[in-house]
Amino acid sequence: MKGIEAGNNLLLGVTGGIAAYKSVELARLFRKAGVNVRVVMTEAATRFVGPMSFQAVTGQPVRVRLFDEEHEAAMGHIELARWADHLLIAPASADFLARMAHGLGDDLLSTLCLATAAPVTVAPAMNIHMWSHPATRANLSLLTERGVQVLGPASGEQACGDTGPGRMLEAAEIVSGLMYPRKTGLFSGKRVLVTAGPTREAVDPVRFISNRSSGKMGFALAEAFAGQGAEVLLVAGPVKLDTPAGVRRIDVQSARQMHEAVFDNLQGVDVFAACAAVADYRPVSPSDQKIKKNAERMELTLVRNPDILADVAALENGPFTLGFAAETRALADNAGTKLAEKGVDMIAANLVGENLGFDVEQNALLVLWPGGEATLPVQDKKSLARELIGILAEHYQ
Ligand code: PMT
Secondary structure (H helix, E strand, O other): OOOOOOOOEEEEEEOOOHHHHHHHHHHHHHHHOOOEEEEEEOOOHHHOOOHHHHHHHHOOOOEOOOOOHHHHHHOOHHHHHHHOOEEEEEEEOHHHHHHHHOOOOOOHHHHHHHHOOOOEEEEEOOOHHHHHOHHHHHHHHHHHHOOOEEOOOEEEEOOOOOEEEEEOOOHHHHHHHHHOOOOOOOOOOOEEEEEEOEOOEEEEOOEEEOOOOOOHHHHHHHHHHHHOOOEEEEEEOOOOOOOOOOEEEEEOOOHHHHHHHHHHOOOOOOEEEEOOEOOOEEEOOOOOOOOOOOOOOOOOOEEEOOOHHHHHHOOOOOOEEEEEEEEOOOHHHHHHHHHHHHOOOEEEEEEOEOOEOOOOOEEEEEEEEOOEEEEEEEEEHHHHHHHHHHHHHHHOO
């Protein structure tokens, strides 16, 4: 991925789609990071968000039309194409990708795509069916063959009500994808999905069952994979941590939401690392209202949550699976049982308890795989994560 840095000139192309509103925040974040931003919109984009919004956050005039004497006199389109160190099109609609793929130059933005020598990145945004249409797939592969970089799309609920891939990445994810491009390393070209943090299982609108996981181990793991060139998606329970640079993140609350987020995003994943402390049980019927303190005793009936790791490991042709085992005793025996019972490729086991494993800066791991094991001594979770993925790389097929 060819990235950009503070001081660079970024030409931000905005095309017609509901996600255009996110691009105002995108321009603002790039400005905040010290990047010079100029915006070019298609006519269709102006139906979704006004040029004034971009002008306000960039402090620069926004261009829409190719034949615009006033703007051409100030900075002609060829000059604008030369000015750019990077051309980012976000959102990139299906129509605009098609026009790019066919080399059209029938408006200012498509002309700039032809005229610029700078790297071009697109952040697609469209309905799931448009995204999976063979025409869009073919246009995109033509563009990537020509060196156009693609960021996203994300998967999830769409403005049109459908659910699946097609949503533009969040502004912060695009900024971090371009400003902290993936490095080459042990996992270059690989997609890794990491779960981290606790889950919360609602008892009533104000209470929940959870655990002490801070997410530190899982976030360190995501950072280590990204540092070794992987494209990382982090599915995080409720934690108070910043997203590591270059990592895409989806926040969830409950085990069932985490299960859904993982399975929605599993396509093409090479390694699944389950570091989250997922609640094994949830209240069978959480109350709609705050439960009153009337009775002397109260009983809460719990029901088993789906086991995300076991479900991923059971997939035919699924990803390589790294599970964690949090144990208060008999670490090696319990971890060995989990390795076999969950059918995972590797288990990283840690002792947990008061000031151990959960919510502390340091940790130690016993790593097991069929036919082998390694001990990683107590150290900072970030360096532990780097050592762990080094071992994983040796066993990953
Ligand atoms: O977040 P920190 O404060 O940094 O703490 C790190 C940690 C101690 C939470 C972490 O290192 C760790 O051990 N994570 C796994 C915790 C856990 O739930 O362990 P487990 O032994 O109960 O589960 C075994 C494996 O199955 C885990 O990979 C877990 O993510 C997975 N699992 C469990 C239950 C479930 N319903 N779905 C799952 O995917």
